[in-house]
Amino acid sequence: MSHTDAAPPAPAGPPPAKSNGDERLLHRSLGRRLMGRPELGSVVGAAAVFVFFSIVAEPFLRASSLSTVLYASSTIGIMAVPVALLMIGGEFDLSAGVMVVSSALISSMFSYQMTANTWVGVGVSLLVTLAIGAFNGLLLTRTKLPSFIITLGTFFMLTGLNLGFTKLISGTVSTKSIADMEGFESARTLFASHLTLGNVDIQVTILWWIVLVAVATWILLRTRVGNWIFAVGGNADAARAVGVPVAKTKIGLYMGVAFAAWVSGQHLLFSYDAIQSGDGVGNEFLYIIAAAVGGCLMTGGFGSAIGAAVGAFIFGMASKGIVYAQWNPDWYKFFLGAMLLLATLLNAWVRKRAEEKA
Secondary structure, three states: OOOOOOOOOOOOOOOOOOOOOOHHHOOOOHHHHHHOOOOHHHHHHHHHHHHHHHHHOHHHHOHHHHHHHHHHHHHHHHHHHHHHHHHHOOOOOOOHHHHHHHHHHHHHHHHHHOOOOHHHHHHHHHHHHHHHHHHHHHHHHHHOOOHHHHHHHHHHHHHHHHHHHHHHHHOOOEOOOOOOOOOHHHHHHHHHOEEEEOOEEEEHHHHHHHHHHHHHHHHHHHOHHHHHHHHHHHOHHHHHHOOOOHHHHHHHHHHHHHHHHHHHHHHHHHHHOOOEOOOOOOHHHHHHHHHHHOOOOOOOOOOOHHHHHHHHHHHHHHHHHHHHOOOOHHHHHHHHHHHHHHHHHHHHHHHHHHHHHO
C-alpha cells in the first residue's frame, strides 16, 4: 500500500515587508506638485511682468495704479474664467466678445422701449443670453461641427443683430440713456459700483471676478462636474463610454460663458448708461489668450480657472503698464502676441517636465 507524503510546512516567520516601490505609498515632493500645476507658467510670467513694469514705470506701484490694473484685469478675467473651463472641455467660443454687448443692448433697449423697471430688462437679458449659450452648445452637440465654425457663425449673427436692431429701434448705432429710469441705481450698485478705501477705488467687478474664480475652481477640483469637464476635453468618446453626459456638460459650459457675458454686459451698461452696438468685436481673442497664457491647452483636458485669472492679470498689468511707462500704445497688440507665444512655449515645457518627473 502506497501513500503520498504531505509537503513540509512553510517555516514560521514575519510576513514579508511591503515593497517601498508601491507607487500608492509614494509622496510627491512640493516641487513636483508645483511643476504639475497648469498655472505655474503664468505665475512665473506674471511675476516677471510685475517686476519689469515696477522698474520701468515709477507710477506702477502706486496704490491707485494697482487698483486700476486690477479693474482692467477683472473686465477680462470675468470672461476668461468660463472661457477657460470651456477650453478645458475641448471647445472655443468666438462669439463671447459680441455676446457681452448683445446682453447689454437687450437689457437697455427692453427697459427703454417697454418703459419698464431696469431690473425687468436685466432679467430678460439674462434669459436671452443664456439661450444664446444653450444654442451654441446644442448646435455643437447635435451637428458635431467644430466649435470654431459654430461660434464664428454666432459671432457674425450677433454682430449683425446688434447693429441692425439698434439702428432699427433707436435710429442710431447706440442706445438711449436709461440713467433716469426706476431701478437704475440699485442695478448700478450690483454691477458697476465701487468701494473707496482711502484714495483707492475698488470696483465691484473685482469682487465678481474673485467669486467666479472661486466657484470655477471649486467646480473643477471638488465636484463630479469638474471630472466630467476634464474627461470630455481629454477624450470625449472615452468619457461617453464610461457614462459621462458629454452633451449636457458642453451645453452647460457654453451657458457658463453666456452667464459671464451677461455680468460683463450689465457692467458695461450701468457704467456708461448707453451702449455702442459695434463694441466687443475682438475681445473674444483676449479671453482665449488669457486662458491659454494661464495654462489651458488648446487641445483641451488641461488647465485651471486660477491660471486664467493670472493670465487676465498679466493683460491688466501690460495694458496699464504701457501707459504708465509712457510708451506708444500701438505696441500693445505686439506685446499680446509675443506673450501668447512665450506663455504657450513655457506652459508646454513645464508640462513636459512634469510628465517626465511623474
